[in-house]
Structures are given as structure tokens and as C-alpha cells.
Amino acid sequence: xxxxxxxxxxxxxxxxxxxxxxxxxxxxxxxxxxxxxxxxxxxxxxxxxxxxxxxxxxxxxxxxxxxxxxxxxxxxxxxxxxxxxxxxxxxxxxxxxxxxxxxxxxxxxxxxxxxxxxxxxxxxxxxxxxxxxxxxxxxxxxxxxxxxxxxxxxxxxxxxxxxxxxxxxxxxxxxxxxxxxxxxxxxxxxxxxxxxxxxxxxxxxxxxxxxxxxxxxxxxxxxxxxxxxxxxxxxx
Numbered sequence: 001x002x003x004x005x006x007x008x009x010x011x012x013x014x015x016x017x018x019x020x021x022x023x024x025x026x027x028x029x030x031x032x033x034x035x036x037x038x039x040x041x042x043x044x045x046x047x048x049x050x051x052x053x054x055x056x057x058x059x060x061x062x063x064x065x066x067x068x069x070x071x072x073x074x075x076x077x078x079x080x081x082x083x084x085x086x087x088x089x090x091x092x093x094x095x096x097x098x099x100x101x102x103x104x105x106x107x108x109x110x111x112x113x114x115x116x117x118x119x120x121x122x123x124x125x126x127x128x129x130x131x132x133x134x135x136x137x138x139x140x141x142x143x144x145x146x147x148x149x150x151x152x153x154x155x156x157x158x159x160x161x162x163x164x165x166x167x168x169x170x171x172x173x174x175x176x177x178x179x180x181x182x183x184x185x186x187x188x189x190x191x192x193x194x195x196x197x198x199x200x201x202x203x204x205x206x207x208x209x210x211x212x213x214x215x216x217x218x219x220x221x222x223x224x225x226x227x228x229x230x231x232x233x234x235x236x
Contacts, residue, residue, distance in 0.1 A: 004236075006031050006203075011133065018146040019131075019139040021167030026128035031203030033134070034234035037062045037127040043227035045074065049220075052076060056083075058227075060123065064130035065152065068116075068123045087116035090153045111177060111186050117152040118176035121159055122193050124150070125172060126206050126232065145173075169195050169207060173216060180214050192216035201232040 006027045008020055015023065027033075039060045044053040058072035067088035074081045082097045092115075094107040124130035131137045131148060138149040145160040159174035175188040197209035212225040 004033065006033055006129070006132075014133045015139045016141045016146055018141065018163055018167070019148070019161075022146065022161060022163055022169060023128065023131065023167075025167035026169070026205050028203040028205075032234075032236045033129045033132070034127060034204070034236055035064050035129070036235040037204075038233045038235075039126050039229060040231040041227045041229045043225070045225050047224070049222040054081075058083075060126070062120075062123050062127045062130070064124070064127055065120075065135045065150070068120055085116075087113070087120055092116035111179070114155070114177040117155055118157055118174055118191070120152055121148075121150045121157045121174065122172060122176075122191070122212070125169060125193065125195075125210070126229070127234070128204060128206065168198055168205070171195065176214075178214065182220070189214055190216040190218065190221075199229060199232075202234050204232065204234055206232060 006029055008024050008029055011020055011023065039062070042057045044055050046053050054074045054076045056072045056074035058070055060068060060070045062068045068086070070085040072083040074083060079098065084095045086093050090113065092108060092112045094112060129135070136151045140147045142160055145162045148159050148161060150157045150159070157174065159172055161169060162171040164170050171192055171194045173190065173192045176191040177186060178189040179186045180189055181187050191212070191214060193210055193212045195207040195210055198205050199208035206229065208229040210227050211223055213221055213223045215221045
């Protein structure tokens, strides 16, 4: 189902009051409903709690409920790396190349696919229209936030949105499939993305300063990602 412009009126019976506050904060009424977002951002990332922070610059294309593609360029001293992460209609891949041409890591398979589906729900904070019922998202009120269930290629991904006074996103939490566990085996790991600032582009107000952590709420929690959005473009 596709809708042309955002009208919060018909959503009152499909979305919780808190969810409606979020959507009307994130999407200005009358704005064309976007199916795609292209985000330019920069920041720093690390792979484990004791690892070094690496600065990066990246561009990401997100399609609502379907795919993301991230191309990032990171550096550590003289070393330069190109990182490509993709998920599209049930397929996922992650590749790292040193100097842009020498492959040093390539990952795919069922575990990455399951993790990537959760990641798509997180990335969709930069494409708020993906949380509209028209794209299959279901809303319910929770004890400590607004619950969403997002269907991604046959799997329901559940997340909790914590909102501020004006409906702005403060934090998103969910369980993501990962091997960042105590024994290194794949399992469900608490994940969070905290928002420290927002910016508006073309009728959309999205997180512009975001920090992500694995093992949220446990003794093993560590922040691994900090990004600042520089530009965003939305397409119907």
C-alpha cells in the first residue's frame, strides 16, 4: 500500500497516541511519504570494547521495509578501509577492503541476515515513514515506551521507542541477533540507539547525533558507534 502525503488523521485508530506524537514530530503533515532515504553521515566506530575508535565517512540508502546499503570509508593511522554492508529482500552481506581493493573480511549467511533485519529497523529511524502502518508496522503501548512490530521478509522485528516531551525519539531498543555474547555463540543481544540531537530535511525530522551500543543494560554494555548526519534526501 502506498500513500502520497502524510496525513495523521486516519492513523488515530491504527497508532498509539505516543506513536502518533512521534510520527507527527518526525514527518510534517502534508509531506510526501518517502519510500527511500539517502543519508550522508560521519563519525567513529569500534569493533569491540577494547578496540580503537576509527573515524569514518559514509553514505547509506534505505528503502522502507526492504533494504539498506551502506558504503563507508574508515581509517586508522595510515590504514584506509572501505566497508560495504547491505541487506536486500532476505539477503545480507558485509565486506571490508583495505585500500579499497584488498579484501580482508567478507561475511554473509543466515546469521548475518537475521542480524541485518534488526539493523534495518534501527536504520529506519532515518526514514520515519517506514514506521507507518502502510508499510506493515504495528504499534502498541508498552510499560516504558511505544512498542513497534515491523515485518521484514517474514520475520517480525520488535522494538521499543522511548520518546521525549514533543514526541521526538530519545532511544530505540531491541534484541539483535549477534555473536557478541559471553561464549561467542550467536544469540539475542540487547541493542540500543540513543539520540542526542535532531535535524530537519525536506519535511522530515530525524536523529542527527546518534550513538549505538551492544549489550545494553548489562555489565558488558559498550558503545561502538557514534554518527552525525550531514545531509538527508527523501524520495517517494
